[in-house]
Amino acid sequence: MFYEDIKKHIEAKASEIKNEVISFRRHIHKYPELSFNERETSLFICSVLDKYNIKYKSGISGYGVVAVIECNNPNSKVLGLRADMDALPIKEENNVFYKSVNDGVMHACGHDVHSAIALGVCIVLNEIKDKLNGTIKIIFQPAEEKLPGGAIQMINDGVLNNPKVENMLALHVLPEMEVGNVGFRSGKYMAACDEIYIKVNGKGGHAALPDQVINPIIVAANLMIKIKKSVSLIDSDDKYVLEFGDFHAFGASNVIPNHADISGTFRSLDQKFRSEVHELILKEAKLIDLNYKSNCVVKIKKGYPVLFNDNDLTTYCVKKSKFFLGKSKVHELEIRMASEDFSHFSNEVPSCFFRLGVGNKEKNITSSVHTPTFNIDENSIEIGVGLMSFLLCTSLQDQKKV
Numbered sequence: 001m002f003y004e005d006i007k008k009h010i011e012a013k014a015s016e017i018k019n020e021v022i023s024f025r026r027h028i029h030k031y032p033e034l035s036f037n038e039r040e041t042s043l044f045i046c047s048v049l050d051k052y053n054i055k056y057k058s059g060i061s062g063y064g065v066v067a068v069i070e071c072n073n074p075n076s077k078v079l080g081l082r083a084d085m086d087a088l089p090i091k092e093e094n095n096v097f098y099k100s101v102n103d104g105v106m107h108a109c110g111h112d113v114h115s116a117i118a119l120g121v122c123i124v125l126n127e128i129k130d131k132l133n134g135t136i137k138i139i140f141q142p143a144e145e146k147l148p149g150g151a152i153q154m155i156n157d158g159v160l161n162n163p164k165v166e167n168m169l170a171l172h173v174l175p176e177m178e179v180g181n182v183g184f185r186s187g188k189y190m191a192a193c194d195e196i197y198i199k200v201n202g203k204g205g206h207a208a209l210p211d212q213v214i215n216p217i218i219v220a221a222n223l224m225i226k227i228k229k230s231v232s233l234i235d236s237d238d239k240y241v242l243e244f245g246d247f248h249a250f251g252a253s254n255v256i257p258n259h260a261d262i263s264g265t266f267r268s269l270d271q272k273f274r275s276e277v278h279e280l281i282l283k284e285a286k287l288i289d290l291n292y293k294s295n296c297v298v299k300i301k302k303g304y305p306v307l308f309n310d311n312d313l314t315t316y317c318v319k320k321s322k323f324f325l326g327k328s329k330v331h332e333l334e335i336r337m338a339s340e341d342f343s344h345f346s347n348e349v350p351s352c353f354f355r356l357g358v359g360n361k362e363k364n365i366t367s368s369v370h371t372p373t374f375n376i377d378e379n380s381i382e383i384g385v386g387l388m389s390f391l392l393c394t395s396l397q398d399q400k401k402v
Contacts, residue, residue: 002397003323003394006128006131006390006393006394006397007323007324007390009128010124010128010386010389010390010393011386013123013124013127013128013389014120014124014382014385014386014389015382017120017123017124017385018381018382018385020120021116021117021119021120021123021381021382021385022116022378022381024044024048024115024116024119024120025112025113025115025116025378025381026098027044027098028041028044028085028107028112028115028116029098029100029107029112030098030099030100030101031044031100031101031102032087032088032100032102032105032106032107032112033085033086033087033102033105034086034087034088034089034105034145034146035086035142035143035144035145035146035150036062036063036086036142036143036146036150037063037086038062038063038085038086038142038143039063041063041085041086041115042058042063042064042065042085042140042142045065045085045115045119045140046058046065048119048122049065049067049119049122052122052123052126053126054067054068054069054122054123054126055067055068055070056068060154060157060159061142061150061153061154061156061157061159062142062143062150062153063085063142064139064140064141064142064150064153064154064157064159065139065140066137066138066139066140066159067122067137067138067140068135068136068137068138069122069125069126069129069135069136069137069138070129070135071129071130071131071132071133071134071135071136071396072129072130072132072133073133073134074134074135074163075135075163076133076134077133077134077135077166077395077396078134078135078136078137078163078164078165078166079134079135079136079137079165079166079167079168079169079392079395079396080136080137080138080139080160080165080167080168080169080345080349081118081121081136081137081138081139081168081169081170081388081392082139082141082151082168082169082170082342082345083111083114083115083117083118083138083139083140083141083170084111084114084115084141084142084144084145084150085111085114085115085140085141085142086111086142086143086144086145086146086150087100087102087105087106087107087108087109087111087112087145088105088106088107088108088109088145088370089104089105090104090105090106090108090370090371090372091103091104091106091372092106092108092372093372093373094372094373094374094375096375106372106374108369108370108371108372108374109145109173109369109370109374110172110173110358110369110374110376111144113173113356113358113376113380113381113384114170114171114172114173115140116381117171117356117381117384117385117388118138118140118388120381120384120385120389121138121385121388121389121392122138124385124386124389125389125392125393128393132393132396132397133396133397134396135163136392136396137159137165139154139159141154144340144341144342147195147301147303147304149304149341149344150341151341151342151343151344151345152341152344155344155345155348160345160348160349165349166349166350167310167313167349167350167351167352167395168342168345168346168348168349168350168351168352169317169351169352169353169354169388169391169392170342170345170351170352170353170354171353171354171355171356171384171387171388172340172353172354172355172356173355173356173358173369173376173380174355174356174357174358174359175358175359175365175366175367175368175369175374175376176359176368177331177355177356177357177358177359178357178359178360178361179357179358179359179360179376179377179379179380179383180325180329180357180379180380180383181325181329181330181331181357182321182325182329182330182331182354182355182356182357182383182387183330183331183332183333183354183355183357184309184314184317184318184321184330184331184332184333184352184354184355185309185314185332185333185334185335186309186310186311186314186315187308187309187311188238188269188306188307188308188335189307189308189309189333189335189336189353190306190307190335190336190337190338190339190340190343190353191239191240191241191267191268191269191306191307191335191336191337191338191339192267192268192269192271192274192303192304192305192306192339192343193265193266193267193303193304193338193339194265194266194267194274194278194300194301194302194303195263195264195265195266195300195301195303196244196262196263196264196265196266196281196298196299196300196301197261197262197263197298197299197300197301198220198223198261198262198263198285198296198297198298198299199259199260199261199296199297200216200219200220200223200259200260200261200262200294200295200296201216201258201259201294201295201296201297202214202215202216202219202256202257202258202259202260202292202294202295203256203258204216204251204255204256204257204258205256206254206255206256207253207254207255207256208254210256213256214292214293214294215256216249216256216257216258216259216260216294217249217251217256217257217260218292219260219288219292219294219296220247220249220260220261220262221247222288222292223262223284223285223288223296224244224247224262224264226284226287226288227242227280227281227284228242230280230284231277231280234273234276234277234280236268236270236273237270238268238269238270238273239269239335239337240266240267240268240269240273240277240337241265241266241267241268241337242264242265242266242267242277243264243265244262244263244264245263245264245265246261246262246263246264247260247261247262248260248261249261266300267337267338267339268306269306269335270306271305271306278300281298281300282298282300285298303339304339304340304341304343304344305343305344305347306343307339307340307342307343307346307353308343308346308347308351309346309351309352309353309354310346310350310351310352312350313350313351313352314352314354316395316398317352317354317391318330320390320391320394320395321354321387321391324386324387324390324391325383325387333354333355340353356380356383356384356387357380358376358377358380359376359377360377363377365377
């Protein structure tokens with residue numbers, strides 16, 4: 001009876017506050033802020049928590065906020081929910097009344113949706129906390145979009161302690177999935193991501209005198225080919241991506257420049273393979289220097305680790321999601337080679353990161369994230385509030401099962 005009763009209560013409350021939560025999303029969307037600069041967003045979140053008399057701490061790792069819902073026996077089990085808050089440096093092209101007023105800044109990855117849903121979850125859980133046992137931390141995190149990311153900073157500042165969080169949940173919008181549906185994947189789900197920067201120092205001069213120059217363009221071109229070929233020879237069962245997306249040298253048709261710069265991305269699903277590739281890039285740069293008498297300076301900026309969804313927790317969430325939404329609405333996801341700093345949480349405690357369908361082909365809501373026309377079907381917000389509230393409530397109830 002607990003599941004049926006709590007499902008009905010959550011559905012009713014999520015429906016009751018639907019318009020208010022949508023207004024939260026529109027406000028955050030209209031006033032987007034870039035990573036590590038989410039001051040007004042943080043203040044707005046605090047104002048909503050104040051309105052509903054929900055306890056919280058602010059100013060964590062900059063503009064992070066942590067709301068705390070203490071139920072009966074608060075130390076019996078502690079769960080966490082993460083919602084990111086930052087926007088992207090994109091000029092919005094949507095024609096909506098809540099369009100970004102901050103020129104060149106836009107919520108093009110749905111973090112406005114995530115924060116609004118998390119506020120809705122706070123409201124729902126705060127109302128029914130007397131029916132539950134345990135504690136839920138709702139973590140409003142800054143700077144998911146920019147290295148080193150807000151997750152690792154909040155973890156280092158103790159967000160998972162006092163009391164210690166046992167499981168973490170998070171959701172993310174997926175415009176390729178129709179509204180009303182959700183997606184899960186156990187195990188490895190999103191890739192580790194590293195940035196590669198190589199400055200090739202040569203010797204410039206007149207193009208008519210090739211014997212007197214060390215052409216950094218030729219060196220850089222050969223280095224990219226060598227790196228890609230050598231990496232392809234490493235034995236790995238996992239998918240990976242190694243691509244160079246920027247190459248500039250600023251010479252001329254008859255001028256050989258002194259140096260060239262190349263940069264790229266490396267995404268992988270295996271830490272051992274990841275380390276091997278890092279070493280190989282450095283090795284190939286040294287070898288090409290010997291061949292061309294160049295001087296390559298390599299910088300590998302390590303990004304977020306692999307996002308791993310705990311098998312037991314994810315299986316549990318899939319089962320409860322089918323109960324809440326219906327079996328036909330819950331799908332298995334493919335591995336994505338994008339990265340996400342929730343992976344830091346998943347490396348600390350058993351976690352589940354799932355996708356919320358927000359697309360609607362009939363309404364022409366189909367644009368991908370990180371594009372200037374990204375938008376959502378706002379009916380997805382009520383679904384997100386309801387499902388996330390239900391997963392947290394049932395997980396507290398089934399303390400020995402998760």
